[in-house]
Amino acid sequence: METHEIYELIEARRKELNLSQSQLGMLALGQDNSSVIQAIKRGSSPSAHKLEAICNALGLEFYVGRKRSDGETQSSSNQEGSEVPNDFAFVERFDVSLSAGPGTSGENAKKLAPVAFRLDWMREKRLAPEKCVVCGVRGNSMEPLLFDGDLVLLDRRQTDPRDGQIYGVVDIEGDTRIKRIELIDNGLLLRSENPECRTELRHGEDANRVQIIGSLVWSGHSYDASSQTLISQKPRKSTMNHEWILPR
Missing domain, CATH: 2.10.109.10 (Umud Fragment, subunit A)
Structure with missing residues (x-):
């Protein structure tokens, strides 16, 4: 994939999520600026580390390995999707x-x-x-x-x-x-x-x-159960008068 294709894919997904380039930079790399995205736009190839972080922030798959067939990719996606409860x-x-x-x-x-x-x-x-x-x-x-x-x-x-x-x-x-x-x-x-x-x-x-x-x-x-402590209270004095009925 060419650098300009990577940029177009990132931009399409970013706009779909309604993120600015600076917000994407913060979520992906902790940088409150658009310098990384702009560098890709100018044709500079991002490092694998940065590209993976950007893909993770955008919910895109980052894959390095042997070439997968369309059927294999679709099967993997279906398998992952089947694990998600419908509701x-x-x-x-x-x-x-x-x-x-x-x-x-x-x-x-x-x-x-x-x-x-x-x-x-x-x-x-x-x-x-x-x-x-x-x-x-x-x-x-x-x-x-x-x-x-x-x-x-x-x-x-x-x-x-x-x-x-x-x-x-x-x-x-x-x-x-x-x-x-x-x-x-x-x-x-x-x-x-x-x-x-x-x-x-x-x-x-x-x-x-x-x-x-x-x-x-x-x-x-x-709530952390181990950090919850009971507040000690003095016994309250009863204010009720009881009339006891004893069996004969």
Whole structure:
């Protein structure tokens, strides 16, 4: 396959997922810029490592080995598809942590095992599984709504910010974060749910540099049984008067 064909394939899939080139760079390589994609466009062949990371981020197959026949490829695809329950859809998950406090760079943005969601629920929410992504939450500034270690489902189609909605974003320094966005004249506010955390202003050109990954549509919280402790309480004094009836 020629370099220009690789570029055309990447671009077609990127646009299908409604990702910018910078967002793809962040998800695939932890780089908040389009330099890798632009280099491919200019005819520079990407390394196998970078190409594999890009394919993983886009949900494309990266294969190196003996040439496979069409029948063999189709058989492999059918076999993989038969393992997927018909009433569930699998959404891609990356090990990017959306910071609920100070930003994190997402430098380890590799693909993890997908997360299954019921198809009827996704249809009810009008979500397209292939245009969603699951990420983790890091920090406490979005408590009590989101906690450190939670998983969140983002709708990648929702990239035009609406006032008061919560979004996963790539901030101006390349940090991946999750915040409630409030729109103001010529800018926006990144607001936390935790009242102890400050609201951050992105004004003018800085506001334009904030890239929306997607809007929050679901969150999941897990509990560690070993860390759960009972709060000791003093026995409560009874305030009821009992009349005992004794057998004769």
